[in-house]
Amino acid sequence: MRVSLENVSVSYGAEPVLxxxxxxxxxxxxxxxxxxxxxxxxSLLRVVxxxxxxxxxxxxxxxxxxSDAGRVLRPPEERNLAVVFQDLALWPHLDxxxxxxxxxxxxGVARDDARRRSDDMLARVGLGGMQRRSVGxxxxxxxxxxxIARALVLEPDVVLLDEPLSNVDxxxxxxxxxxxxxxxxxxxxxxxxxxxxxxxxRRLASRVAIxxxxxxxxxxxxxxxxxxxxxxxxxxxxRLVQASG
Amino acid sequence: MVFALxxxxxxxxxxxxxxxxxAQLLGSARLPQxxxxxxxxxxxDLLARSLGLALATTALALLVGVPLGVLLGRTDVRGRHLVFxxxxxxxxxxxxxxxxxxxxxxxxxxxxxxxxxARLLFSxxxxxxxxxLVFSPVVTSLTVLGLRGVDPSLEDAARVVAPPGxxxxxxxxxxxxxxxxxxxxxxxxxxxSELGVPSLLRVRTYPAAVFTRLASARYAPGEAVAxxxxxxxxxxxxxxxxxxxxxxRSFASLGARGTAPRPLALGRARxxxxxxxxxxxxxxxxxxxxxxxxxxxxxxxxxxxxxGASPWQSLVVGALSASVITALGLVLGTRLARRQxxxxxxxxxxxxAFVMPAAVLSLGLVAxxxxxxxxxxxxxxxxxxxxxVARYSIFGVRTLAASVSQSPPELEQAAAVAGAGYLxxxxxxxxxxxxxxxxxxxxxxxxxxxxxxxxxxxxxPPGRETLPIRIFTLEANGPAPALAALATLHVALTAGVLAxxxxxxxxxxRR
Numbered sequence: 039m040r041v042s043l044e045n046v047s048v049s050y051g052a053e054p055v056l057x058x059x060x061x062x063x064x065x066x067x068x069x070x071x072x073x074x075x076x077x078x079x080x081s082l083l084r085v086v087x088x089x090x091x092x093x094x095x096x097x098x099x100x101x102x103x104x105s106d107a108g109r110v111l112r113p114p115e116e117r118n119l120a121v122v123f124q125d126l127a128l129w130p131h132l133d134x135x136x137x138x139x140x141x142x143x144x145x146g147v148a149r150d151d152a153r154r155r156s157d158d159m160l161a162r163v164g165l166g167g168m169q170r171r172s173v174g175x176x177x178x179x180x181x182x183x184x185x186i187a188r189a190l191v192l193e194p195d196v197v198l199l200d201e202p203l204s205n206v207d208x209x210x211x212x213x214x215x216x217x218x219x220x221x222x223x224x225x226x227x228x229x230x231x232x233x234x235x236x237x238x239x240r241r242l243a244s245r246v247a248i249x250x251x252x253x254x255x256x257x258x259x260x261x262x263x264x265x266x267x268x269x270x271x272x273x274x275x276x277r278l279v280q281a282s283g
Numbered sequence: 284m285v286f287a288l289x290x291x292x293x294x295x296x297x298x299x300x301x302x303x304x305x306a307q308l309l310g311s312a313r314l315p316q317x318x319x320x321x322x323x324x325x326x327x328d329l330l331a332r333s334l335g336l337a338l339a340t341t342a343l344a345l346l347v348g349v350p351l352g353v354l355l356g357r358t359d360v361r362g363r364h365l366v367f368x369x370x371x372x373x374x375x376x377x378x379x380x381x382x383x384x385x386x387x388x389x390x391x392x393x394x395x396x397x398x399x400x401a402r403l404l405f406s407x408x409x410x411x412x413x414x415x416l417v418f419s420p421v422v423t424s425l426t427v428l429g430l431r432g433v434d435p436s437l438e439d440a441a442r443v444v445a446p447p448g449x450x451x452x453x454x455x456x457x458x459x460x461x462x463x464x465x466x467x468x469x470x471x472x473x474x475x476s477e478l479g480v481p482s483l484l485r486v487r488t489y490p491a492a493v494f495t496r497l498a499s500a501r502y503a504p505g506e507a508v509a510x511x512x513x514x515x516x517x518x519x520x521x522x523x524x525x526x527x528x529x530x531x532r533s534f535a536s537l538g539a540r541g542t543a544p545r546p547l548a549l550g551r552a553r554x555x556x557x558x559x560x561x562x563x564x565x566x567x568x569x570x571x572x573x574x575x576x577x578x579x580x581x582x583x584x585x586x587x588x589x590x591g592a593s594p595w596q597s598l599v600v601g602a603l604s605a606s607v608i609t610a611l612g613l614v615l616g617t618r619l620a621r622r623q624x625x626x627x628x629x630x631x632x633x634x635x636a637f638v639m640p641a642a643v644l645s646l647g648l649v650a651x652x653x654x655x656x657x658x659x660x661x662x663x664x665x666x667x668x669x670x671x672v673a674r675y676s677i678f679g680v681r682t683l684a685a686s687v688s689q690s691p692p693e694l695e696q697a698a699a700v701a702g703a704g705y706l707x708x709x710x711x712x713x714x715x716x717x718x719x720x721x722x723x724x725x726x727x728x729x730x731x732x733x734x735x736x737x738x739x740x741x742x743x744p745p746g747r748e749t750l751p752i753r754i755f756t757l758e759a760n761g762p763a764p765a766l767a768a769l770a771t772l773h774v775a776l777t778a779g780v781l782a783x784x785x786x787x788x789x790x791x792x793r794r
Contacts, residue, residue, distance in 0.1 A: 087443055089545075114443045127440035131457045140453065141444030192444060 039065050039100040039195035041086065041228050046095035048081045055081045058095070059254045061247050068222060068229040070239035073249035074271055079232045082249070083198050086230065087121065088114040100195065115144065120189035124201040126181055128173040134160065134184055135169035141192050159191040163217065179210050190221055199231040203238055215241050236275045237282045248272050285705060289614040290629055296673035297636040300647025307650045308508050320509055326492065330513055333475060333489040336410055340474040341467050343415025348422020349463060353451060354560055356427030359546040361557040370564045371420040373571070375730040375777050377751040378417040379479025380770045384570020385413060387577050387767065410486050414474050416567055422466040429462025430455055431544060438544065447547045468525055472638035475517065478737045479755055489514070493642040494741065508650070511643040518639035525634050571774055574767045582768030589765045593753040594776060597733055600664060600749055604671035605729035611672070612679020612724050617713055619680060620687035630680055637677040641737035644673055649742050662744050670739060671732045678727045686720030687713065719791050726784035733777055750776070
């Protein structure tokens with residue numbers, strides 16, 4: 039599904055956190071969002087999710103206007119989105135299957151069907167047979183896989199990755215990036231991948247949006263970042279990408 | 284050293300009385316007769332009735348408190364902050380004052396009175412209704428705190444895929460369950476201890492049976508000691524439940540997150556729901572208005588004569604007890620938050636002293652301090668302060684534990700590495716960082732001490748009665764306007780303390 043942000047601004051009180059951001063990603067495309075802490079990455083995701091109305095501008099999903107200046111026209115649960123959060127946000131009172139089935143049941147999928155789809159997705163991420171395990175008993179890697187499975191079992195139009203790889207070791211990071219690439223390749227979901235690490239982000243996306251103090255400082259291919267760009271943060275990203283080959 | 288002193292203080296007011304009580308019972312020459320007394324069907328029936336009343340009260344408080352907690356804590360009900368405090372206010376009063384207010388409204392000679400109303404009020408149903416409504420703010424508050432303590436990303440993850448109602452039912456309320464379960468336990472313990480409401484509404488209960496053996500013509504302290512044994516068993520069961528079902532999660536989940544979560548929009552139902560909530564809360568305040576109205580009929584003129592020194596005594600006992608409870612709470616709560624050695628056992632002891640029916644604790648304190656050597660304690664305000672510290676130390680420990688657990692231990696560790704000793708770390712790091720929680724703990728302990736009747740009534744020294752005791756003892760044959768005036772004075776005293784403390788808390792928040 040095509041995702042479009044048109045001149046989107048967000049303020050909390052008098053303080054602007056995003057100003058006039060315009061970007062679009064095509065159906066099936068993965069777009070990396072990079073930025074330093076406080077650059078507005080999380081606010082951008084929250085606008086797309088529908089938790090925060092834009093103070094100005096508008097958001098369209100698949101051509102449908104879902105948020106307009108000051109208004110959320112379509113609530114989060116009706117946007118067919120899925121999110122993998124930085125801290126994973128697995129519900130501790132539900133087992134692995136319960137975590138996967140929650141969204142399906144909320145969308146009206148019958149109990150048996152929800153169970154079958156959850157089982158299939160768990161098998162797909164290498165967690166077959168772990169349905170009844172408590173999420174508190176899982177290893178870090180298994181928890182990451184459950185969070186990914188929980189997002190993708192919904193067959194969402196748009197997947198939002200909110201720095202899900204920031205707290206994992208490099209071996210697991212590598213495994214998960216392989217898994218992401220394989221799963222995203224199977225679907226036509228558009229993916230917004232928020233990250234603070236350009237090298238990791240580049241393995242999933244070819245295009246990047248770089249935010250600097252609430253402004254969109256760069257939008258384009260990783261390979262085309264100008265080493266003389268006016269934004270120091272964009273120059274830094276360019277150097278890191280170049281150094282990583 | 285400071286920790287050892289705090290631990291010793293708690294052990295001597297909460298554990299020593301229990302041991303003294305058991306020693307007195309086992310050393311009694313009349314042990315076989317006392318054992319036979321415990322087996323009497325009449326007493327067992329009374330115990331079952333008291334447990335039934337406490338269970339029904341808890342069920343009603345949950346029925347009222349959980350939905351109100353959801354509405355006031357997470358939705359956009361109009362004026363929800365003000366309505367929350369108005370709803371919570373009766374909890375800070377002795378429950379029998381509220382019962383007295385209902386009597387002014389529904390008694391046989393009252394303006395809205397009828398034979399049916401009076402019959403209903405003076406029955407177990409009346410006791411459950413009064414207690415359930417008075418104690419429901421415990422559930423409301425802990426539900427609000429429990430919901431606010433849920434990690435925001437868990438809610439966001441659910442909101443992306445499910446509507447707000449389903450998120451509340453399937454994610455937020457289950458995650459707030461430890462806090463709600465703890466609330467149920469507190470309400471059960473408070474209702475099982477309650478002496479004032481059943482006595483006023485002429486409903487016989489087990490704690491009243493114990494009390495009459497201490498403070499009436501049927502004076503039989505040996506029997507009273509025997510009678511508290513089943514209550515002690517109930518207290519141990521409650522403690523076990525608290526540890527098993529709730530445990531550490533109850534205070535961990537009470538640490539409210541830094542920012543208030545977004546209220547869920549009620550949409551078109553907002554006005555109607557707001558009206559319903561306001562009407563319900565106003566109903567709860569009606570008895571207090573009735574007391575003030577009754578006080579106008581000549582009660583206020585003679586209030587000084589009827590009250591005597593009891594308001595001052597209330598304030599002195601309250602302030603002293605709250606200060607000791609807060610100091611203990613700072614030391615033990617910090618240790619509990621950091622999961623250091625002995626903290627869980629001492630926390631369990633403070634829980635036990637709170638969930639223990641007041642009669643058990645009171646008799647234990649009598650057994651411990653009613654000796655010639657400890658006369659300087661037993662015959663003075665000191666015994667009252669000790670009783671209050673034992674019963675309400677949980678407020679200090681848990682409030683401070685919840686607050687301290689929100690800050691990283693590295694802050695204290697950094698001070699230690701920089702060479703600061705224990706006392707300096709507590710005074711220069713922990714205390715300033717958690718000053719609002721310290722004040723909140725003090726305030727909570729102060730108002731609960733002010734409202735206490737059940738514990739103090741069994742052992743207050745002659746001439747040292749607090750205001751609730753004064754009203755309770757006058758209730759049988761004092762003139763109604765004088766009683767209403769004293770009750771109104773108590774309401775004003777509590778409101779004043781809360782307003783002062785609330786203003787301080789608010790100003791510290793802004794700073």
